[in-house]
Amino acid sequence: MYVGVSTDSKDNKKWRCRTCKTTGSLRYESFNKGSNRSLPSLLQFLYFWSEDIQSHVFLEKQLQWSPNTVVDWNNFVRDICIEDLIINQEPIGGLGIVMEIDESKFVRRIFNRGRLLTGQWVFSMYQQGTDNVLMIQVPHRSGATLLPIIQRYVLPGTTIHSDE
Secondary structure (H helix, E strand, C coil), rough: CCECCCCCCCEEEEECCCCCEEEECCCCCCCCCCCCCCCCHHHHHHHHHHHCCCCHHHHHHCCCCCCCHHHHHHHHHHHHHHHHHHCCCCCCCCCHHHHEEEEEEEECCCCCCCCCCCCCEEEEEECCCCCCEEEEEEECHHHHHHHHHHHHHHHHCCEEEEEE
16 A cells, blocks of 8 residues: 545545555544544644643644643543553563562642542553553452452562562
8 A cells, every 4th residue: 555645525536456456544543533633733742741731822832732632632642541550561570680669649638738538559660770660459458359460460580679
């Protein structure tokens, strides 16, 4: 297939097959298939996002997007990254490598007042000296819950440090 000119698509281009003459949208099966934004502006946004340029005023001005659109796309791209991290978690550690493990409970209270709400337990594993971190939501912090996670995500031979 090649990219050909088209007058009936949002992007003025379509995929075209040389042999069977079928055509398809450039956005087919992509994260931006329902977007009304132009592909160049989406690519610019992704570039700014990847460079950690988070100023909404800058993005609104450069891309000529509304404040709501900038917020929506920031959230959308962050959600895609989180989903990818959850799906593609690889085991970490190995012979001679030290891992630190801990569990934390995340709750939200406004101005540290009011009743303590139920929160979410998160089990985290950090490989010392690197950026390798795994964080997994768990229902509780019992050994029966955490041990299978350690066996699944920490490679044999790893030294594990914990506060307990």
